[in-house]
Amino acid sequence: MSYKEPAPIPDVENPLDSMMSRFNAAIKILGLPDEMYDILKVPARQVIVGLPVTMDDGRIKVFEGYRVIHSTILGPGKGGVRLDPGVTLDEVRALAAWMTWKCAVVDIPYGGAKGGIACNPREMSAGEIERLMRAYTLGMLDIFGPDKDIPAPDMGTGPREMAWLMDEYSKAKGMTTHAVVTGKPLVLGGSLGRTEATGRGVTVSAISAMEKLKLNPYRATAAVQGFGNVGSNAALLLKERGVSIVGISDVSGAYYNDKGIDIEKAIEYRNQNNGILEGFDGAEPIPAEDLLFLPVDLLVPAAKEDVITKHNASKIQAKLIVEGANGPTSATADDIINDKGIMVVPDILANAGGVTVSYFEWVQNRMGYKWPLDRINRRSDRVMKDAFNNVYATSEKYNVNLRLAAYILAIDKVSSSYKFRGGYG
Numbered sequence: 001m002s003y004k005e006p007a008p009i010p011d012v013e014n015p016l017d018s019m020m021s022r023f024n025a026a027i028k029i030l031g032l033p034d035e036m037y038d039i040l041k042v043p044a045r046q047v048i049v050g051l052p053v054t055m056d057d058g059r060i061k062v063f064e065g066y067r068v069i070h071s072t073i074l075g076p077g078k079g080g081v082r083l084d085p086g087v088t089l090d091e092v093r094a095l096a097a098w099m100t101w102k103c104a105v106v107d108i109p110y111g112g113a114k115g116g117i118a119c120n121p122r123e124m125s126a127g128e129i130e131r132l133m134r135a136y137t138l139g140m141l142d143i144f145g146p147d148k149d150i151p152a153p154d155m156g157t158g159p160r161e162m163a164w165l166m167d168e169y170s171k172a173k174g175m176t177t178h179a180v181v182t183g184k185p186l187v188l189g190g191s192l193g194r195t196e197a198t199g200r201g202v203t204v205s206a207i208s209a210m211e212k213l214k215l216n217p218y219r220a221t222a223a224v225q226g227f228g229n230v231g232s233n234a235a236l237l238l239k240e241r242g243v244s245i246v247g248i249s250d251v252s253g254a255y256y257n258d259k260g261i262d263i264e265k266a267i268e269y270r271n272q273n274n275g276i277l278e279g280f281d282g283a284e285p286i287p288a289e290d291l292l293f294l295p296v297d298l299l300v301p302a303a304k305e306d307v308i309t310k311h312n313a314s315k316i317q318a319k320l321i322v323e324g325a326n327g328p329t330s331a332t333a334d335d336i337i338n339d340k341g342i343m344v345v346p347d348i349l350a351n352a353g354g355v356t357v358s359y360f361e362w363v364q365n366r367m368g369y370k371w372p373l374d375r376i377n378r379r380s381d382r383v384m385k386d387a388f389n390n391v392y393a394t395s396e397k398y399n400v401n402l403r404l405a406a407y408i409l410a411i412d413k414v415s416s417s418y419k420f421r422g423g424y425g
């Protein structure tokens, strides 16, 4: 591998601060009492496990794994598991809370959770990752469960890791338990459409926002940051809807072609090139951060959090940002982006297509039945379109941007459910 991992951005923002800043603003607008603030702010459960793993060279390395269940007010905890060197408890806490708000925005009966292990999967063998995932599953045996907390893929994980998780959990419980995890391979009870679901939801959100901005997708250009599950599927599906994708990037660098990039070719190249775009010849290499500042109509940050901050937001030229990643825009950039008049479809709405189809997978597992792809796509598109319209209507009602509107909608729903459950103790 010849590329160098990008250095961390100096003066790093904390995703938990960003989540809390929007949460605080929404609570204030809703006028909720202090005790509700405290209830919704503090995660219901936070678990840290030490995971000793035998590496291929025989050494034992101990990793730290996290699972945070932010809320179970609307249903069992739900959210992905991330493998990344940057994983911290604060990051997982922010991601877990975002899951609570996300599930409420798309109106599915789940609370919010997230997991993560601080490790670099790009430097680990398949066997090492498998042993790590199995150790993590055993460490979380009392936490996970089809009615308690249901993990799924996130950065650095996919169907392969979910299969190991399901297998380890099933063996420990003495029965095959499909519904304990979503995002599984199809033969193990995975759902058709789950792999592309998040990118598909990003596309539905982008097209819905373009309608509001009167942007014709066939004349629009886009740049997509991140070329993993979310970014590459979003790029492919946006292209199918007529949008010209002129910029793409991943951990190896950024690539630009003003005539439009052949996304199918880029995906094929990545698949045969150890998962990265390095050396892709269908576009010119450009400095990595420039991807965010290209003169495009639509920017889709689909890599990681806090890539758009107060340090660089003023350089963005796009008219529309649709957040494929969780937390790509730090709260310190919000005012700058608002003042520039850029419309932002926030993460907790834009990337909710993934958890929506995860919900469909869980429903199918519990029914012991499989739905055809057209039913899944039709239903998830409807969920995403309805959620967009609800958030848009909320933004008009309260005269706020779409991000704040999504938080208002979600917090209102979770807090009123809490009141109905009568859980003040």
Ligand SMILES: NC(=O)C1=CN([C@@H]2O[C@H](COP(=O)(O)OP(=O)(O)OC[C@H]3O[C@@H](n4cnc5c(N)ncnc54)[C@H](O)[C@@H]3O)[C@@H](O)[C@H]2O)C=CC1
Binding pocket: 006, 153, 154, 155, 156, 157, 198, 225, 226, 227, 228, 229, 230, 231, 249, 250, 251, 252, 288, 302, 303, 304, 305, 324, 325, 326, 327, 351, 352, 354, 355
């Ligand atoms: N997989 C899913 O269904 C969902 C994922 N998300 C979020 O979307 C984001 C991406 O997740 P996935 O696509 O699943 O992960 P992934 O691991 O499949 O892909 C991540 C991509 O980002 C790239 N990347 C990493 N650091 C980068 C950097 N500094 N600059 C540019 N590119 C960089 C990687 O090379 C890779 O192409 C994360 O924030 C995740 O939480 C949100 C909802 C659902």
Ligand SMILES: O=C(O)CCC(=O)C(=O)O
Binding pocket: 078, 079, 080, 081, 102, 150, 151, 152, 153, 154, 182, 183, 326, 351, 352, 354, 355, 356, 358, 359
């Ligand atoms: O599919 C899921 O259950 C969760 C996906 C996820 O982690 C996310 O939406 O951030």
